[in-house]
Amino acid sequence: xxxxxxxxxxxxxxxxxxxxxxxxxxxxxxxxxxxxxxxxxxxxxxxxxxxxxxxxxxxxxxxxxxxxxxxxxxxxxxxxxxxxxxxxxxxxxxxxxxxxxxxxxxxxxxxxxxxxxxxxxxxxxxxxxxxxxxxxxxxxxxxxxxxxxxxxxxxxxxxxxxxxxxxxxxxxxxxxxxxxxxxxxxxxxxxxxxxxxxxxxxxxxxxxxxxxxxxxxxxxx
Numbered sequence: 001x002x003x004x005x006x007x008x009x010x011x012x013x014x015x016x017x018x019x020x021x022x023x024x025x026x027x028x029x030x031x032x033x034x035x036x037x038x039x040x041x042x043x044x045x046x047x048x049x050x051x052x053x054x055x056x057x058x059x060x061x062x063x064x065x066x067x068x069x070x071x072x073x074x075x076x077x078x079x080x081x082x083x084x085x086x087x088x089x090x091x092x093x094x095x096x097x098x099x100x101x102x103x104x105x106x107x108x109x110x111x112x113x114x115x116x117x118x119x120x121x122x123x124x125x126x127x128x129x130x131x132x133x134x135x136x137x138x139x140x141x142x143x144x145x146x147x148x149x150x151x152x153x154x155x156x157x158x159x160x161x162x163x164x165x166x167x168x169x170x171x172x173x174x175x176x177x178x179x180x181x182x183x184x185x186x187x188x189x190x191x192x193x194x195x196x197x198x199x200x201x202x203x204x205x206x207x208x209x210x211x212x213x214x215x216x217x218x219x220x221x
Contacts (some may be wrong), residue, residue: 002156005080008182009082014086014108014176015143016181019161022059024059024060024061024062025058025059025064025079025217026060026061026063026064026076026077026079027045027048027060027061027064027065027077027079027080027081027213028064028065028067028073028074028077028079028080028081029045029064029065029067029081029082030067030068030081030082030108031066031067031068031071032069032082032084032088032089032090033070033075033089033090033091034085034086034087034088034089034119035086035087035089036077036084036085036086036088036115036119037084037085037086037113038082038083038084038117039086040083040084040113040115040186041083041186041187041189041190041192043067043095043189043190043191044083044116044186044187044189044190045063045081045186045189046062046063046064046065046218047189047190047191047206048189048206048209048210049061049062049063049064050062051206051209051210052209052210052213052214055146055210056146056210056214058213058214058217060213063168064081067080068092069090069093069094069097069098069101070093070097073095073104074097074101075101075104075219077106077141077216078105078106078107079107079109079212079213079216079217080101080106080108080214081108081109081111081186082108082109082110082111082120082218083110083111083112083113083116083186084113084115084116084187085113085115085116086115086116086119086167087116087119087121088116088119088120088122090122090123090127094191095126096214098127099128100202102127102169102171102176102177103176105174106176106198107176107178107215107216107219108176108177108178109178109212109216110177110178110179110180111125111179111180111183111184111185112169112179112181112182112183112184113182113184113186113187114157114159114184117181120179121133121190124169124177124179128169128177128189131170132167132169133167133168133169133177133179134167134169134214135165135166135167136152136166136167136168136175136178138150138151138152140175141215141219142166142175142178142211142212143166143211144211144220145210145211145212145214146210146211146214147207147208147210149207149208152164152165152166152185153165153166153180153183153185154185154188154201154204154205154208155182155183155184155185155206156183156184156185156188156204156205157183157184157187157197159182162182163182164180164181164182164183165181165182165183166178166180167179167181167182174220175215175219178212180208185205185208185209186205187203187204187205188202189205189209190200190203190206
């Protein structure tokens with residue numbers, strides 16, 4: 001059993017309102033090659049972590065950890081987040097490692113910040129050539145882990161006006177990759193004065209982020 005699988009299996013008993021873990025959990029921000037701005041939305045993850053800490057019993061670190069797929073620290077992270085506006089490129093070693101991470105109980109949230117769609121789809125198809133991104137059913141637990149989203153992923157910014165879509169890849173029945181597309185979810189987590197989004201949209205984005213994290217750390221691998 002890998003370190004990650006052991007960590008996630010132990011957290012499987014954690015339910016909202018139950019005894020909380022003594023070790024704070026972390027979100028990893030994925031640093032990738034290819035030229036895309038993996039560092040986009042710098043205030044988003046600290047704000048999300050603050051809300052997870054405030055709204056749930058799960059203890060979390062105050063800031064995300066920046067991590068590459070080749071870093072040993074990856075295996076301590078139950079939730080891996082990636083975003084950006086540009087190109088994503090994984091090496092052959094990173095492709096193998098990301099697949100192993102996800103098959104061992106890890107969770108990847110890819111959040112298209114309007115611009116990385118083509119390259120993310122290309123790279124995730126290298127990780128899982130035997131699976132396709134598909135719409136996550138609206139009755140899936142990720143849409144009701146804490147807050148109810150009967151219509152699915154909220155749309156925070158318009159861009160070209162297409163509806164927001166929550167796409168996923170499943171591993172042994174568990175949602176291992178969640179791709180928030182045409183949503184700009186992370187923009188809604190940023191400081192209020194960055195995008196000046198209405199309070200209702202910011203609240204929806206935060207609620208969806210809380211759902212994603214709670215699902216990631218409680219779903220059985």
